[in-house]
Amino acid sequence: MPPPTPIRGLSPASRLDEAARRILAGRLADVRHPEFSLSDELSLEGVHDMRVATRRLRAALQVFRQTGRLDEVDRQVKQLQDALGEVRDIHVQRDWLAQATRKQKAQHRAGLKDLQHRREALLDDRSARLRRALKRWSERTVPLLLLRMGEMKDAHAYxxxxxxxxxxxxxxxxxxxxxxxxxxxxxxxxxxxxxxxxxxxxxxxxxxxxxxxxxxxxxxxxxxxxxxxxxxxxxxxxxxxxxxxxxxxxxxxxxxxxxxxxxxxxxxxxxxxxxxxxxxxxxxxxxxxxxxxxxx
Structure with missing residues (x-):
């Protein structure tokens, strides 16, 4: 599991809104980093890293909900997380089936390969859905999140x-x-x-x-x-x-x-x-x- 971007310059006495902006900016950067690699190929590693990053972003959104209007952002990030999860699940199943096939006797390999092909067919559909989710994320969710981050106001201590x-x-x-x-x-x-x-x-x-x-x-x-x-x-x-x-x-x-x-x-x-x-x-x-x- 890739670690989150370290957040510098915060202390327990920091204002909550300032902490929220810095942490959300870091979590947003963690999501956007694998996003660029996925524009070419929906690789197993890239999908996994982006899925983990969206979960961390959602955790921050839920923690800082009271500092700004973040519910709609959270809903949109969940849509991306779900789309990533659908592709990730097929990746994991496909790779596990490939390993299992190599360990089986010859008479069972054909059936397992047919099962792999069925997983691949599902992957095509779910990859298309993920492409659409990535487009919505880039065009709608990121601008909305940046807007909400600029509106945050909360003087409580972090x-x-x-x-x-x-x-x-x-x-x-x-x-x-x-x-x-x-x-x-x-x-x-x-x-x-x-x-x-x-x-x-x-x-x-x-x-x-x-x-x-x-x-x-x-x-x-x-x-x-x-x-x-x-x-x-x-x-x-x-x-x-x-x-x-x-x-x-x-x-x-x-x-x-x-x-x-x-x-x-x-x-x-x-x-x-x-x-x-x-x-x-x-x-x-x-x-x-x-x-x-x-x-x-």
Whole structure:
């Protein structure tokens, strides 16, 4: 995951509107950097980097919502994020299928290659949608964001109580999703926990200049859980894809998909066990309580 652009010249005593302008400018630059490479080719790396950058931009927009009229900007950035996500998902599926095909016996390779071709056909349509989303982003969203940044007014302190309240709210949502996952550790609850954990991490990054002493420790605690949930999500997406194919695709593809299902089920079980151990560590070490203390 590429790191965000470091924001210089801010302290906890900085005005909130000034901090918002500087951080949003940095997050905007992070989105625009891979955008230029995507004008030629929608590469796997470029799409991934821009998707991560849009998530970080949205986190900042939501944090600074009270400093200006940012809801419409956030909605438009989400449209771009969704379009990037659709292409990214196909990229990941395609590359995983290519690796899986090389490991299979000859009689199953043809079916898996047919399945790859189906993914490629979807990629053409979703790439066209992403091209349109990139055009709207450049022509509409960027000018609107720059306008809203110029209108911001908020004399509160960047490192004041509002920051910590926002982070405590994010942490509370993570805690609730953990409890739901403990009750029903299925694909849906795992995905929701993953999203809440990721949003909490991106919100922490927004406040890094104001929380520099605790930031490294906070992020270090979150990374193993977030990465493990990402790997679990990948396995769940593969299971959904293979389950659909094994039930409805042509015979050669169904047979090829069924050969992979058991392997992916085992992978999913392994990832779930790793998450269970990580959540047990959070409980035994009282990490939620420690995070609350860090946030004041």
């Amino acid at each position: 490192g004041g109580g509002r920051i910590r309240r926002h982070l405590r709210q994010r942490l509370k949502r993570v805690e609730k999703r953990m409890a739901r996952y403990a009750e029903a550790p299925d694909a849906i609850t795992a995905h929701e926990l993953r999203k809440k954990t990721k949003k909490f991490r991106y919100a922490l990054e927004v406040f890094q200049p104001a929380l520099s002493r605790t930031m490294e420790a906070l992020l270090e605690i979150l990374v193993p859980l977030q990465e493990g949930l990402g790997e679990l999500h990948d396995a769940d997406v593969r299971l959904e894809l293979l389950g659909h194919v094994s039930a409805e695709a042509p015979p050669a593809e169904r047979e090829a998909a069924r050969t992979l299902l058991e392997t992916v089920r085992e992978e999913r079980a392994q990832r779930a066990a790793e998450i269970a151990r990580e959540l047990q560590r959070w409980q035994s070490e009282q990490i939620i309580r420690r995070l609350r203390r860090m946030l004041g």
